[in-house]
Amino acid sequence: QQQVKQSPQSLIVQKGGISIINCAYENTAFDYFPWYQQFPGKGPALLIAIRPDVSEKKEGRFTISFNKSAKQFSLHIMDSQPGDSATYFCAASGRGSTLGRLYFGRGTQLTVWP
């Protein structure tokens, strides 16, 4: 059972455009929602994260929007650049031994055309 569902699977955006990736979760015990960026041959790198007590968090060109009632969260990349081309994973974790690990979405391959 996929606890975190991510869409779209792939995304093509023009340079300067906005990239939007969406995720949904089921388990209301999750209390930490990070996004990871992965380049080919590299490990996932923590990009930005949010906790459910806020609805939005912005770091530079990256923004997480969080909708607790809908159990959804999304990543917005403003002014997308070719260097942003990578695979993005949303994830969720909670407290306790069963939820302490990260539950990942299946990933979105983002391509930004120059």
Next chain:
Amino acid sequence: DSGVTQTPKHLITATGQRVTLRCSPRSGDLSVYWYQQSLDQGLQFLIHYYNGEERAKGNILERFSAQQFPDLHSELNLSSLELGDSALYFCASSPLSGGGGAFFGQGTRLTVV
């Protein structure tokens, strides 16, 4: 650089063999997680250790085992290897006993031939 070190970066071995993957967590991190990444399964959680103790197990095969040593480094042992075990294996560390984010190493690419 995440501060998590994994060795080796690449490993090619034959079916039926046994290999050991090594992970050094970030300084001060007590939690170590192991994940397997493949095209068809995505990022799959294998096992979590906190300060030397096993905390949680995921989709880890019985042929696989792990441990965390007193100096906090961890090893993932894969035995009786099959072609389907070919994948990227990531170690991640965190200062927490569970929850929150984790910082990933560069991974070990295992190829079983």
